[in-house]
Amino acid sequence: MNTATQAFTTEDISAxxxxxxxxxQRASYRANPMPSADERKAKLALLKEMVLRHKDALMDAMSADFSARSRHEMQLAEILGLIEMIGYLSKRLGKWMKPERRSLALHLLPGKAQVIYQPLGVVxxxxxFNYPLLLALGPLATALAAGNHAMIKMPEATPRTSALLAEVIAETFTPESVTVVNGGPAVAARFSELPFDHILFTGAGSIGKHVMRAAAENLTPVTLELGGKSPVVVGPDFPLEEAARRLCYSKSMNAGQTCVAPDYIFVPEGQVDAFKAAYKKAFNTFYPKISDNSDYTAIISERHQSRIAGWVEQARAAGAQVEPVTDEQVDDGTRRQVPLLVTNVDRSMTLMQEEIFGPVLPIMAYKNLQEAVDYINEGDRPLALYYFGFNKAHQQLILNFTHSGGVVFNESMLHVxxxxxxxxxxxxxxxGHYHGKEGFITFSKPKAVLYKPKFNGMKMLYPPYGGLVDKVLGFLIR
Incomplete structure (x- = not known):
C-alpha cells in the first residue's frame, strides 16, 4: 500500500x-468550484476504468471478507451496477447542468429567472458492509457527476475490501479530490462530526441517528439510507409457485443481506403450506447444495450469525415454527447459512420488529388485502414494498394507502x-435520494438567479404610493 493511502487508513486517525x-479538499474545490461537464466525465471515466482494472482483486477481497461470496452476484449487483450507473450519469450530466428557465410574474418583467445547479463542495x-463496492462508488459517482469532491468512510466489517479500495482510489485520484478513510467506530464517529457540505450514510437506523445528531452540530445536510422491514403481499390472482421463485431469488441474493430484501411475506389464507413447499422447491433448484457452492454467499461475520440465530430462537420460544429449506448441514468452513422459513409469528418478536438482514423469512396468512395493508401501516414505513398481483384496484390501493421508499409490482428489489x-x-x-436526476440534485445546490436589464419596470411601484401605484396594483391584483 502506498504512503498516500496509508496516511489515512490507521485505526486511530485523529480528528x-x-x-x-x-x-x-475544500481548498482544492474552491480552486475550481464549477467544473465543466468534460471534467466531470473525465473523473467518471477514471472511476470506471479503475473498477474494471481491479474488479477481480476487489471481488477476491469481498469474498474473503464474507468467508464466501458468489462471484456472479458480485458481478451482477456490484460491478455491472456501477458500470451502468457511471454510463447513465455520464450521458445525462451535461443536460442536468444546464440552467433551467423559470417564469416571472408580470410586475417583475422585464427580466430572466433561472436555476443553476452548483456543486455543494465536499461530500x-x-x-x-453488505455491498461495500456499490455503496461506496455509486454515491461517489453521483457526487462526482454533480461536481463535488468526496471523502469515503469504508466499513470496518470488510477490512480487506476497505484497504484495497483505499489503495486503488489513491492510485486513481489525488487525496484532494477523492480519498478513503478506514477505521473502527471511533473513526466513524469523528468522520460524522466533520463539517462536510453533505453526508450520505447507508446503514442501520440506530447508527443513522448518531450520524444525524453529529451532523446537526454543523448544520450539515444528511441523506440517510436505512433499510427496514420491506414487506411482500402475494395477491390471490398471482401464481403461487412463480411468486415463490421470484422471491426466493431476491431473498437469497447476498444471503438476504440487502436493504431492500423481502423481510416478511403475506400470502392468502390457506396457502401458507403451499407457498413454503414452492419456496423450498425453488431454493433447492437454484442451490442443489449449500456447502462449497460458489453461487451462495455467506453471512458477513460471526456476530451477525449469532444475532440472527438469537432472534430465531427467541421467536421459536414464543411459539413460532421454524423450518429449514433443506436438511443439509453446512460443513465447508464458511459462514454460509441454511435459509429458514418462520410461521406463527407476531409483532412482539424481535424478528418482526428489526430488519432481519439474513436468510430468514417470516410468512403470514391474510384474509383480505386491507388486513395486510393495516398491518404494514402499523409499523415503520419501509424502504420498499412488493405486491404480487394483477388486479389494478389492488395495485392502486397499495400505492395510495401505504407509504414506502419504493413500490414494485410482481417482482422485488429490481427497482434499485x-x-x-x-x-x-x-x-x-x-x-433523501441519490439515484437518478434526484441524486444529482441531492449533491447540488439549486441556486435561484434573477437577471434584471437596464430598464427598471419596478419603478412604477416605488413610493410615494397612490396615483399610478394604485392603478398598477389594481390591474395586477384583478
Whole structure:
C-alpha cells in the first residue's frame, strides 16, 4: 500500500488529521468550484476504468471478507451496477447542468429567472458492509457527476475490501479530490462530526441517528439510507409457485443481506403450506447444495450469525415454527447459512420488529388485502414494498394507502437497478435520494438567479404610493 493511502487508513486517525484532509479538499474545490461537464466525465471515466482494472482483486477481497461470496452476484449487483450507473450519469450530466428557465410574474418583467445547479463542495460518504463496492462508488459517482469532491468512510466489517479500495482510489485520484478513510467506530464517529457540505450514510437506523445528531452540530445536510422491514403481499390472482421463485431469488441474493430484501411475506389464507413447499422447491433448484457452492454467499461475520440465530430462537420460544429449506448441514468452513422459513409469528418478536438482514423469512396468512395493508401501516414505513398481483384496484390501493421508499409490482428489489428512478426511504427507512436526476440534485445546490436589464419596470411601484401605484396594483391584483 502506498504512503498516500496509508496516511489515512490507521485505526486511530485523529480528528485533527481528518479535519486537515477535509480542509485540503475544500481548498482544492474552491480552486475550481464549477467544473465543466468534460471534467466531470473525465473523473467518471477514471472511476470506471479503475473498477474494471481491479474488479477481480476487489471481488477476491469481498469474498474473503464474507468467508464466501458468489462471484456472479458480485458481478451482477456490484460491478455491472456501477458500470451502468457511471454510463447513465455520464450521458445525462451535461443536460442536468444546464440552467433551467423559470417564469416571472408580470410586475417583475422585464427580466430572466433561472436555476443553476452548483456543486455543494465536499461530500462525506459512509458505507455499509453488505455491498461495500456499490455503496461506496455509486454515491461517489453521483457526487462526482454533480461536481463535488468526496471523502469515503469504508466499513470496518470488510477490512480487506476497505484497504484495497483505499489503495486503488489513491492510485486513481489525488487525496484532494477523492480519498478513503478506514477505521473502527471511533473513526466513524469523528468522520460524522466533520463539517462536510453533505453526508450520505447507508446503514442501520440506530447508527443513522448518531450520524444525524453529529451532523446537526454543523448544520450539515444528511441523506440517510436505512433499510427496514420491506414487506411482500402475494395477491390471490398471482401464481403461487412463480411468486415463490421470484422471491426466493431476491431473498437469497447476498444471503438476504440487502436493504431492500423481502423481510416478511403475506400470502392468502390457506396457502401458507403451499407457498413454503414452492419456496423450498425453488431454493433447492437454484442451490442443489449449500456447502462449497460458489453461487451462495455467506453471512458477513460471526456476530451477525449469532444475532440472527438469537432472534430465531427467541421467536421459536414464543411459539413460532421454524423450518429449514433443506436438511443439509453446512460443513465447508464458511459462514454460509441454511435459509429458514418462520410461521406463527407476531409483532412482539424481535424478528418482526428489526430488519432481519439474513436468510430468514417470516410468512403470514391474510384474509383480505386491507388486513395486510393495516398491518404494514402499523409499523415503520419501509424502504420498499412488493405486491404480487394483477388486479389494478389492488395495485392502486397499495400505492395510495401505504407509504414506502419504493413500490414494485410482481417482482422485488429490481427497482434499485433502474438508474433513472430515485432511490431512498421515508421516515424510519431514511430520507433523501441519490439515484437518478434526484441524486444529482441531492449533491447540488439549486441556486435561484434573477437577471434584471437596464430598464427598471419596478419603478412604477416605488413610493410615494397612490396615483399610478394604485392603478398598477389594481390591474395586477384583478
Amino acid at each position: 485533527e488529521a481528518l479535519g486537515d484532509l477535509l480542509a485540503r 462525506g460518504i459512509m458505507v455499509p 437497478a433502474v438508474d433513472d428512478l430515485p432511490f431512498g426511504g421515508v421516515g424510519a427507512s431514511g430520507m
